[in-house]
């Protein structure tokens with residue numbers, strides 16, 4: 259019997275969907291709106307594999323509904339929506355998409371650093387609102403990026419890729435990891451508190467786990483320089499948003515750039531996060547280039563092909579088996 263593969267979105271870019279369609283019977287979710295948990299459970303119920311996004315919850319309810327599942331392939335690097343022990347306990351392989359999005363996400367982190375520190379969001383808003391009436395020597399003043407010290411919290415693929423870019427801009431680079439690791443390209447390993455105290459730009463590159471939830475809260479923000487910029491392209495839950503807003507409003511922190519928020523998506527135009535002058539917020543677009551999103555879907559599809567063909571998964575979740 260031809261294996262069946264559930265695909266949780268119909269508009270996936272790149273050659274991945276075709277790779278799967280050539281070999282398997284596909285059950286593709288057909289609505290524009292993403293499937294609810296119940297709808298996704300129905301979709302996977304008679305399938306041997308599923309290709310899902312990082313925002314689709316892979317929990318016990320889904321795994322129980324998909325009792326035939328052999329592999330769940332995420333088109334995402336982050337896997338905080340996956341109950342990993344539950345999947346492993348049921349013998350379901352889960353794969354993700356490291357490598358292919360690191361450079362693109364580092365580009366976006368750099369863009370956020372420049373936007374927040376040079377106050378570019380506020381400058382564009384002023385222009386759009388017809389508020390640019392004269393050139394002022396003290397208008398739109400931000401802080402320099404070149405020559406500043408970048409502190410990377412987490413030093414995996416994305417953190418290292420950002421470090422390389424920052425070195426090219428003449429920034430000094432330092433990093434903190436739980437398991438101290440020497441820096442490539444001149445980055446210095448430092449303790450967490452030292453990094454918070456001495457960095458001009460702090461960029462977060464850690465997965466969301468019980469240990470990293472709320473990693474940056476009032477105490478950590480208080481350690482940062484009042485001239486510092488905080489950038490988060492990892493997961494919203496790593497930062498205490500209320501504490502961040504308070505720090506920006508009191509001037510305890512110069513600026514921040516967020517690509518991720520605690521609750522996503524967020525569509526209330528009155529959301530306080532969207533109206534803070536020293537805060538730039540983007541709608542989770544870190545990996546959003548045509549080539550990278552296509553590569554993510556392609557890698558997810560190739561993981562499914564590998565597992566259903568009896569080969570090792572290409573990129574299983576860290577610490578989980580490849581077959």
Ligand code: DGY
Nearest residue numbers: 312333334335336545
């Ligand atoms: C990832 O890959 O984790 C990005 O956040 C997109 O989901």
